[in-house]
Amino acid sequence: MQGARIISVGSAVPDLCINNKDISKIVETSDEWIVTRTGIKERRVLTGSNKSVVDLAYCAGMKALNKIHMDPLEIDLIILATSSPNDLFGSASQVQAKIGAKKAVAFDLTAACSGFVLAIVTATQFIQNGSYKNILIIGADVLSKWIDWSDRKTCILFGDGAGAAIIQACSEEDNAILGFQLNTDGKQSDELSIIYKEDISPLNTFKLFQGQFQYISMNGKEVYKFAVSKVPASITKCLNSLHLSTRDINWLLLHQANKRILKAVADRLSIDTSKIISNLSKYGNTSAASIPLALDEALQNNKITKDDIIVISGFGAGLTWGTVVIKWKC
Known part of the structure; x- marks a missing residue:
């Protein structure tokens, strides 16, 4: 390998x-x-x-x-x-x-x-x-x-x-990609979705239904509860598999969804908020772009140095969530 x-x-x-x-x-x-x-x-x-x-x-x-x-x-x-x-x-x-x-x-x-x-x-x-x-x-x-x-x-x-x-x-x-941990709970998929809605009546003799995708729908309270409970557990499980503790973490880089979620996850892991990488205030929730966008900005600002341990965790629609732990080598 x-x-x-x-x-x-x-x-x-x-x-x-x-x-x-x-x-x-x-x-x-x-x-x-x-x-x-x-x-x-x-x-x-x-x-x-x-x-x-x-x-x-x-x-x-x-x-x-x-x-x-x-x-x-x-x-x-x-x-x-x-x-x-x-x-x-x-x-x-x-x-x-x-x-x-x-x-x-x-x-x-x-x-x-x-x-x-x-x-x-x-x-x-x-x-x-x-x-x-x-x-x-x-x-x-x-x-x-x-x-x-x-x-x-x-x-x-x-x-x-x-x-x-x-x-x-x-x-x-x-090797700098130290380990990962991934999860999915499809039973909660309706909490954050862009659903496809079919027309009420068929369009032709074959009775084929057609429709279109709707707007983003989100149950904010449920997504918050999901994130603050599942993400810390995922991070803990991933760290344990690598024989690391939260004390070994230099930076915590979470999906940029909400500042309350970022703080709650850090608090549950007893990680000082000074270790949170965030640019949420400037860009909002950019979905799949949020983690690399924040990572690039942190590197440009010289926050991250060689051999720093970075815990990266994403969470959202699906519902899916996961953690990857990396060591910065550049």
Whole structure:
């Protein structure tokens, strides 16, 4: 078995910034109400009829490649973690073409806010079994396209963005993806979803029903209870399997959903809040993009140093949740 490590990251967000005062013009809310309950001050939203998740994914991926001067032809596999493709058949192939990674296999991975964690784990498996050497993983979502902007429960939360990482094969001794722990509870899938609704009557003699996807629907209270109970348990189980404790953690990087969730998870694990990596206030919940977006910003700000232990945990629709523990090697 060979090792795997992250050698570069990149991120991209749209230009349009919508703050809480802007939101209060379309629904009954206020900056104080949103900040107090979520920690979000503003979010970025993709505009333009010809702009899609592919554009953000491309920008994030190219930044990761350019940082280490890697030729796109060196990429063997592209995994695009997204729940908002611009083509229901998938958008990874479009990213592959736009980047110019002609030799790479490309596919979408749909796991909503847990998507980037699952992408790390999936890429690591391909590398550790010797199938591929260089893998580009991208978490990107444009959930603004699936928001009911008259629904105060959801329109205040979500933003658009993309984050990318290049995972490369290395010696077993230099392995930096230390371990992972993943879970799913499909019985709670209705708590956070974008459901497909069929028309009431069939359209033809074959009695085939057709319909369309609805807007984001979320039960905030249940999602909060799910996150603050399941995520600490997942982290604890993963750390125990590696014979590590919370005292060994340098940084806690959680899906950027809500500041109350971030604090509650840290408190349950007795991890000091100074170890939480967060940029939630600037971008809101960017789904699969939130973890790599925050990771890239933390690295740009020189927060993370060589050999730091980072616990990364994603959670969301599905319901899915999972943890991956990495040692920063760059």
